[in-house]
Amino acid sequence: MRLHGAVLHLMRRIRREDLHFGLSASRMSALSCVAFGTPRTLGDLAAMEQVSRPTMTRLVAALERDGYVEKRADRRDGRLTWIEATARGRRVIEEGRRRRSTFLAGHLAGLNERDRTALGRVIAIMERIYEKSR
Numbered sequence: 001m002r003l004h005g006a007v008l009h010l011m012r013r014i015r016r017e018d019l020h021f022g023l024s025a026s027r028m029s030a031l032s033c034v035a036f037g038t039p040r041t042l043g044d045l046a047a048m049e050q051v052s053r054p055t056m057t058r059l060v061a062a063l064e065r066d067g068y069v070e071k072r073a074d075r076r077d078g079r080l081t082w083i084e085a086t087a088r089g090r091r092v093i094e095e096g097r098r099r100r101s102t103f104l105a106g107h108l109a110g111l112n113e114r115d116r117t118a119l120g121r122v123i124a125i126m127e128r129i130y131e132k133s134r
Contacts, residue, residue, distance in 0.1 A: 017099040021092050023068075026051075028096060030059045031068050035085040035093035039072075045083060068092060 018028045026049070033048050034040055040048070046056035060083055063069040068089035074080035085093070108116065 014100050014103060017103050018096050020099065021096060023092070027059055027063055027068075028093075030056065031063055031085060031089050032093050032096075034069055034083050035090045039082040039084040041080055041082060063089070 015025050015028075018025065021028070023031070030045055030049055033045055042053055042056050042060060045060065046053045049056065049059075051059075060069060060071070064071060067086055069083050070086055071081050071083055074082060108119070111119065
């Protein structure tokens with residue numbers, strides 16, 4: 001399907017903007033889950049990223065070692081560990097979002113009005129599909 005291919009190719013190209021930070025796509029994705037939300041447990045992150053707990057444990061350990069996240073024990077349940085982004089981690093995610101947005105904006109600016117309108121309709125349809133599939 002052309003849509004599938006087009007979306008995959010565009011996402012791969014957009015992700016190249018993240019190479020600037022020296023983090024893998026999986027680390028950037030895991031970091032974004034904690035940078036844009038509330039603290040999460042390893043289990044929460046693994047489920048969100050659709051990976052195993054051992055895989056998420058390795059990702060979080062690398063992010064913690066590099067100063068992007070920190071772990072803290074739950075005060076009420078010692079079995080739980082919360083993962084949250086550090087200020088450095090939030091800065092990287094915000095800068096990554098800015099870089100990706102700038103890339104897209106630059107290419108969208110070259111579209112004519114008709115194509116921008118058509119793209120707006122496609123985006124609305126894709127958002128509806130996503131909402132129905134949640």
